[in-house]
Amino acid sequence: MNGPYGDLWTRSVARLIKTEKEVEGRYEDVWLVVEEDALDQWPAGPGEIVGQPTPRITGPQRARGEARYTADVQLPGMLHTAVLRSPHAYARAKSIDFTRALAAPGVRAAIGPDDLDVLVDEAGYPGVAVAAVAADTFDAARDAVALIDVDWEVLEPVLDPDEAVGRKQLLIEPRKYERGDVERGFAEADAVVEAEFRTQTVLHNSMETHQTVCEWQGDRLDVYISTQFIWGVRDEVAEQLGLPPDKVRVVCEFMGGGFGSKNGAGDHTFIAAELARRTGRPVRCALTRREENQASGNRNATIQRLKAGARSDGTLVALSGKFVNAVGWSGWTATTEGPMQMLYACDNVQTVTYGAKINTPPMRAFRAPGFVEGTFGLECLLDELAAKLDLDPLEVRRLNYSHADDDRPYSSKRLMECYKRAEPHWERRHEVRARSEGAWKRGVGLASQVWYGGGGPPSYAWVRLGADGRATVITAMQDIGTGTATAMTQIAAEELGLPLDSVDFVLGDSARGPYASISAGSSTTPSMGPAVRAAAADAGRQILEIAAQRYDKEQRVLSLKNGHVVSSDGGSWAVAEVVGLLEDAQILGKGARGPNPAGMQVLTFGVQVVEVSVDTETGEVRVDRVAAIHDVGRVINPLGASSQVEGGIIQGIGHTLSEERLLDPQTGTILTQSLDAYRLPTIADVPPEIVTDLLDIPDEHLTNLGSKGLGEPPIVPIAAAIANAIRDATGADVRSLPISREEMLRALREARQRAGEKVAAPAS
Amino acid sequence: MELVVNGGSYSLETPVGRSLAETLRDVLGLTGTKIGCNEGHCGACTVLVDGVPTLSCITLVHTVEGRDVTTIEGLRDHPLVDSFVRSDALQCGFCTPGQIVSAAALVEANPEPSREQIRHQMAGNLCRCGAYPKIEEAIVACARQTKLAAVAEEAPDA
Numbered sequence: 001m002n003g004p005y006g007d008l009w010t011r012s013v014a015r016l017i018k019t020e021k022e023v024e025g026r027y028e029d030v031w032l033v034v035e036e037d038a039l040d041q042w043p044a045g046p047g048e049i050v051g052q053p054t055p056r057i058t059g060p061q062r063a064r065g066e067a068r069y070t071a072d073v074q075l076p077g078m079l080h081t082a083v084l085r086s087p088h089a090y091a092r093a094k095s096i097d098f099t100r101a102l103a104a105p106g107v108r109a110a111i112g113p114d115d116l117d118v119l120v121d122e123a124g125y126p127g128v129a130v131a132a133v134a135a136d137t138f139d140a141a142r143d144a145v146a147l148i149d150v151d152w153e154v155l156e157p158v159l160d161p162d163e164a165v166g167r168k169q170l171l172i173e174p175r176k177y178e179r180g181d182v183e184r185g186f187a188e189a190d191a192v193v194e195a196e197f198r199t200q201t202v203l204h205n206s207m208e209t210h211q212t213v214c215e216w217q218g219d220r221l222d223v224y225i226s227t228q229f230i231w232g233v234r235d236e237v238a239e240q241l242g243l244p245p246d247k248v249r250v251v252c253e254f255m256g257g258g259f260g261s262k263n264g265a266g267d268h269t270f271i272a273a274e275l276a277r278r279t280g281r282p283v284r285c286a287l288t289r290r291e292e293n294q295a296s297g298n299r300n301a302t303i304q305r306l307k308a309g310a311r312s313d314g315t316l317v318a319l320s321g322k323f324v325n326a327v328g329w330s331g332w333t334a335t336t337e338g339p340m341q342m343l344y345a346c347d348n349v350q351t352v353t354y355g356a357k358i359n360t361p362p363m364r365a366f367r368a369p370g371f372v373e374g375t376f377g378l379e380c381l382l383d384e385l386a387a388k389l390d391l392d393p394l395e396v397r398r399l400n401y402s403h404a405d406d407d408r409p410y411s412s413k414r415l416m417e418c419y420k421r422a423e424p425h426w427e428r429r430h431e432v433r434a435r436s437e438g439a440w441k442r443g444v445g446l447a448s449q450v451w452y453g454g455g456g457p458p459s460y461a462w463v464r465l466g467a468d469g470r471a472t473v474i475t476a477m478q479d480i481g482t483g484t485a486t487a488m489t490q491i492a493a494e495e496l497g498l499p500l501d502s503v504d505f506v507l508g509d510s511a512r513g514p515y516a517s518i519s520a521g522s523s524t525t526p527s528m529g530p531a532v533r534a535a536a537a538d539a540g541r542q543i544l545e546i547a548a549q550r551y552d553k554e555q556r557v558l559s560l561k562n563g564h565v566v567s568s569d570g571g572s573w574a575v576a577e578v579v580g581l582l583e584d585a586q587i588l589g590k591g592a593r594g595p596n597p598a599g600m601q602v603l604t605f606g607v608q609v610v611e612v613s614v615d616t617e618t619g620e621v622r623v624d625r626v627a628a629i630h631d632v633g634r635v636i637n638p639l640g641a642s643s644q645v646e647g648g649i650i651q652g653i654g655h656t657l658s659e660e661r662l663l664d665p666q667t668g669t670i671l672t673q674s675l676d677a678y679r680l681p682t683i684a685d686v687p688p689e690i691v692t693d694l695l696d697i698p699d700e701h702l703t704n705l706g707s708k709g710l711g712e713p714p715i716v717p718i719a720a721a722i723a724n725a726i727r728d729a730t731g732a733d734v735r736s737l738p739i740s741r742e743e744m745l746r747a748l749r750e751a752r753q754r755a756g757e758k759v760a761a762p763a764s
Numbered sequence: 765m766e767l768v769v770n771g772g773s774y775s776l777e778t779p780v781g782r783s784l785a786e787t788l789r790d791v792l793g794l795t796g797t798k799i800g801c802n803e804g805h806c807g808a809c810t811v812l813v814d815g816v817p818t819l820s821c822i823t824l825v826h827t828v829e830g831r832d833v834t835t836i837e838g839l840r841d842h843p844l845v846d847s848f849v850r851s852d853a854l855q856c857g858f859c860t861p862g863q864i865v866s867a868a869a870l871v872e873a874n875p876e877p878s879r880e881q882i883r884h885q886m887a888g889n890l891c892r893c894g895a896y897p898k899i900e901e902a903i904v905a906c907a908r909q910t911k912l913a914a915v916a917e918e919a920p921d922a
Contacts, residue, residue: 059849062857063864065796065836071858072795207800207808207858207892256798256858257892289801481856481893643852643898650894675805675890682887683896690897 017595022452022521022602034457037530037594039537039704042494044634044697048562050494051696053639056486057505058254058479067254070226073213075282079108081275082141083268083285084131084148085295086123089157089359089668093121093150096131100147106140107133109278110148116274117240118267124329125361126668127294129267134275134283157359157668161303161326164356171355172333177341178350185318185348189309193384197304197377198736199719201326201661202654203293203672204366205680208256210296211286212265214272220247221276225269228258228480229518234510236265241273252478253508259651260365261297262480263520290673297364298661301326302336304377308385314396316346323353323374331355331362334370339378342603343450345402359668365520367651368712371451372719376737379447379720384733393724394419394426397448397607408601411701414631415448415605421693422446425609425627429728432611436729439617442624445724446609447717453632453709454602454702455526456593460514461535463492463589469563469576471496471539472504477516477528479507482711483640484524488532490636491705495536496543497560498575517593522604522709525636527593530703534591542587547578597701604713606630608649610721614729616748619741623653623722627691633708634698641710642692648714649690654681656719660738731755765829769794770838778825785809785820788835796836796861800890807889810862811835817869817888836861839868847906848899855893863889867903876907 014033021030046052061067098110112131113121119129131148135141158164186192206226213224221243227233230250238245255262272285287296302325309318323336333355340351363369386393398419404410429444436442461475473492479485485505493503506512517527540560547565548555557568564572579587596602611625628645635641658679662671672678698706723734732747767774769792778787785802788794788811797820800808804822811820812834839845844864847853854860863886870877870885877885882903891899 055849055852056854058857059852059854060845062854063845063848063860064840065794065861067857068795069798069858071798072789074790074793074795205892207798207806207856207890209800255856257856259892289803289806481858483855639852643855643893643895646897647855647894650896651892674803675801680890680892681894681896682890683899684883684887686883686894686896686900 019595021456022454032457034595035592037534037704039534041698041700041704041706047494049490049500050636051638054486054490054500054637056483056640057489058485062254069208069254069256070211070213070224070252071208071256071286073224075213075215078213078282078284079134079136079275079279080138080141081132081134081271081283081285082138082145083129083271083291084145085127085291086130087126088123088152088154089126089159090155091123092153092155093130094153095151096121097149100149101133101144104140104144104147106136107144108136108281109134109275110144111274116270118270125359126670127291127361129271129295132271132275134279159358159360159663159665159668161301161324161356161358164358165324165354169357171327171330171357175333175353177337180348182318182320182348182350186309189317190312191385191388192307192309193381193388194307195381195384195733195735197306197380199302199373199376200737201301202299202366202659203661203678204259204261204297205293205675205678206257206259206261209287209289209292210262210266210268211284212269212272213282213284214269214276215282216276220249221273223248223250223269225250225252226255226262227252227478228262228520230476230478230508230510231515232263232518233265233269237269237273240270249509249511251509255478255480258480259367260369260520263365263518266296289675293673293678294670295361298361299366299369299372300328300331300363302373304336304374306377306381308381310385310389312389314386314389314391314399316344316400318348319346320350323351325353325355326358326360327355328358328360328362331364336370336374338371339374339450343378343402343448344400346400360663367648367715368451371716372655375447375449375716376719376723379717380723380735383445383724383727387727394422394446408599411454411597411600411602412633412699413603413605414695414697415607417695418605418607418629418631421629422607422609422627428611433728439615441614441616441729442612443725443729444609444611445721445726445728446607447720447724449606449608449630449713449716451522451604451713451716452602453522453526453604453713454596455517455523455709456596458515459517459527459531459593461528461532461591462514463535463539465539465543465579465587467580467582469579470502470504471498472506473532473535474506474513475516475528475532476510476513477507477524478519480519482519482524482644483637484519484528486640487525487636488528491529491532492536495533496540498563502563522711522713524709526703526708529636529705529707531591531593533704535589536591538591539587539589542589543575543578546581547573550578550581594703600701602702602708604630604632604708606713606717608717608721610718610725612722612725612729614726614744616730619744619748621657621726621739621744623687625689626687626718627693628714629693630710630713631695632710632713633702634706635694635696636707641694644710645692645714646690648712649718650681650686652715652718653685655737656722657738765826767825767828767833768830769833770835780826782825783821784811784823784825784828784833787825788820794835794837798858798861800859807866808859808862810865810889812865812869815869815872817866836865839864842868843910844868844871844902844906847902847909851898851902851905853895853898853902855895859889859891863891863899871903871907871910875910877903879904
């Protein structure tokens with residue numbers, strides 16, 4: 001390949017492709033400029049650094065309280081904002097009078113619906129932003145907000161999603177899907193089960209609430225924000241304010257959790273920007289915990305009316321589902337129907353999904369939106385079917401295994417291997433059941449997981465290396481607490497053959513690094529990782545070029561290992577010695593994320609096996625043990641990965657057993673705004689044992705790493721696995737989340753009635 | 765008023781009604797103490813007052829005049845910090861300073877806490893990322909190491 005342009009031809013070349021882009025299960029066709037991914041994958045299995053358990057590199061800063069979060073940004077002269085939010089679910093502000101508020105001490109500016117698009121005088125949900133005040137302190141701003149006089153015309157809210165569907169009050173046209181002939185399928189079935197499942201609204205409750213500090217520098221705007229997508233905020237703010245994107249600088253060095261709720265800029269950012277413009281001062285707009293639990297999004301409730309039919313051997317012949325997503329006043333309709341379409345090889349499937357527009361706060365993505373809810377319904381239904389046919393639930397799942405999609409093969413799928421590894425955990429059920437004692441019944445359940453997680457282009461990284469032999473990876477991405485910075489540093493160190501502590505990582509500032517993708521949809525590692533590796537490889541190649549000339553070797557015999565340039569025909573030189581020749585010059589490597597494999601589905605898979613104890617007198621449910629087996633391709637950091645699995649499971653246990661946003665059924669007022677009312681899991685709720693088993697086999701078709709994302713898969717199957725374990729323990733079918741004591745006792749009563757009817761039947 | 769934080773004494777003019785958390789963060793610039801809920805439910809703002817874990821967001825600063833306040837900044841060399849990092853007992857890290865402050869009081873009072881005692885004592889510190897299993901590990905590991913160090917000190921010739 002060495003022509004007149006040297007090795008230029010082997011370097012990355014931009015290419016325009018039309019491709020499907022997937023975020024959180026939503027596909028869109030887009031034109032993308034991508035660079036080819038020319039690197040071969042590393043061999044499977046742990047490398048020197050990649051694949052080794054590695055404590056996170058930002059750990060000391062975070063643990064010592066040195067990490068600067070958006071909450072910690074304090075700028076000279078900074079003002080604070082309080083927001084007037086609608087106290088009504090549905091109302092119209094006939095007038096808004098700022099006279100008294102503007103006269104209050106410390107007030108610098110006040111804005112309302114006439115001043116800013118995101119402030120509204122028609123409130124479609126409780127907590128929507130109506131007006132805002134900037135003042136010297138937050139207390140002064142809050143006191144002033146109480147002095148804004150609003151004359152409300154209160155309207156009748158619609159709060160019941162079924163009612164909204166009946167009234168055709170929908171956010172999208174009903175989404176219909178059909179393959180095969182469902183009616184014929186059900187006609188051929190030996191057994192049919194039909195049930196209604198309900199999932200509740202849950203709140204993200206990131207420990208750091210949504211917040212932004214805006215500061216104008218002339219015609220440029222600095223935005224410090226707790227976000228999952230630096231570049232998305234930049235584009236959104238630039239568009240809203242009519243600025244060229246490069247006039248907007250977005251900074252997020254450390255952030256205190258998002259879970260999907262911080263994918264966008266949010267109203268508070270535009271409020272801060274406008275108030276900063278009006279006052280000429282930096283302005284902070286930070287949501288209180290109570291505002292957070294009204295106006296920063298939620299996982300919407302669902303109603304799922306499902307039906308499954310199978311032959312007596314367990315072969316699925318028909319699946320159908322009517323799904324109602326209680327989306328809220330706005331928002332998107334997540335694919336609650338996705339698992340029913342994707343998890344099993346069933347010829348006849350029909351789904352319809354409604355996005356109900358009701359007077360509740362808009363949903364936002366929350367860790368595998370749609371699939372968490374849909375998997376609960378489908379996987380519970382499958383176990384009810386297995387129980388009816390007296391079949392082993394694991395065998396039913398194997399029997400209906402979806403091997404390949406007709407027109408879109410899987411880039412890799414090792415769910416069968418996950419099932420195999422689940423066997424020893426599943427086998428424990430006999431022994432677990434035998435430990436039932438008195439009112440406490442014990443049992444084991446399982447559920448499968450399918451979700452996205454392939455990531456995609458574009459994403460870029462740079463690697464800078466100077467005469468001191470230290471490398472710095474630079475990319476303007478965010479680490480939302482998932483350990484991405486650590487994983488990226490491991491990848492660069494592995495590629496450069498440098499020790500981990502010789503690699504620095506710079507992130508979190510759109511003015512300091514290239515474009516980086518969103519941290520959502522389990523995509524950060526699969527999107528960013530290959531770009532970081534490509535950048536490191538580009539830098540490494542340049543080190544070898546220098547070494548080849550200095551030591552008179554052919555470049556192809558040289559490689560980087562353990563901080564040395566090693567020649568396959570003998571000879572080894574410390575990298576520091578080679579790059580020492582640079583003096584003040586620098587090596588600059590750049591890398592880009594290549595395209596996803598064309599025409600393939602890139603998905604993650606897994607299975608979880610859960611052991612529970614149920615107190616059949618009080619309805620208390622305890623999760624005793626969880627085994628989580630997932631196929632997410634190559635694992636970069638097994639330590640951080642196990643933390644993410646545990647975190648997903650614990651968040652899922654909260655969703656399953658304790659968390660629920662409650663509304664006043666008449667007014668729509670949110671009753672669970674504070675953390676004493678909204679029950680998050682504590683350390684005391686954690687199962688005594690969580691076993692993490694990741695297959696750690698690279699996806700051979702996916703990028704130069706073969707890694708998929710892991711953030712979401714662990715939360716997907718946990719609710720169904722718990723519910724199925726409860727059925728195993730007690731015979732009761734729980735069908736509504738959270739499985740509160742009331743729901744547990746209801747299901748137990750129903751099971752007793754059913755058993756009584758069975759016993760009574762022959763006598764009648 | 766006189767405020768004693770991490771062994772240093774500060775003379776402050778502070779309005780009645782200001783919380784200890786706000787004072788630490790906004791006046792003294794000790795932003796390691798986080799505010800997660802500002803109403804005493806999440807534990808992120810935990811500091812020690814005379815060695816006792818205290819929710820600084822619902823503690824009026826005037827009530828701790830002259831008492832010994834310890835924040836995460838005063839515990840940066842505590843072995844728990846290293847133990848939390850090694851055990852990966854933190855994800856986003858926002859609750860972590862509060863977790864470590866609570867844990868420091870726990871191991872001070874009980875150098876070898878059982879897992880049950882850890883779960884009881886730490887239940888007031890919420891972690892939305894769910895780092896709990898590794899927080900438990902970190903505290904157990906720290907207690908074990910502290911004990912080993914103490915044994916080594918007692919028997920230097922061993």
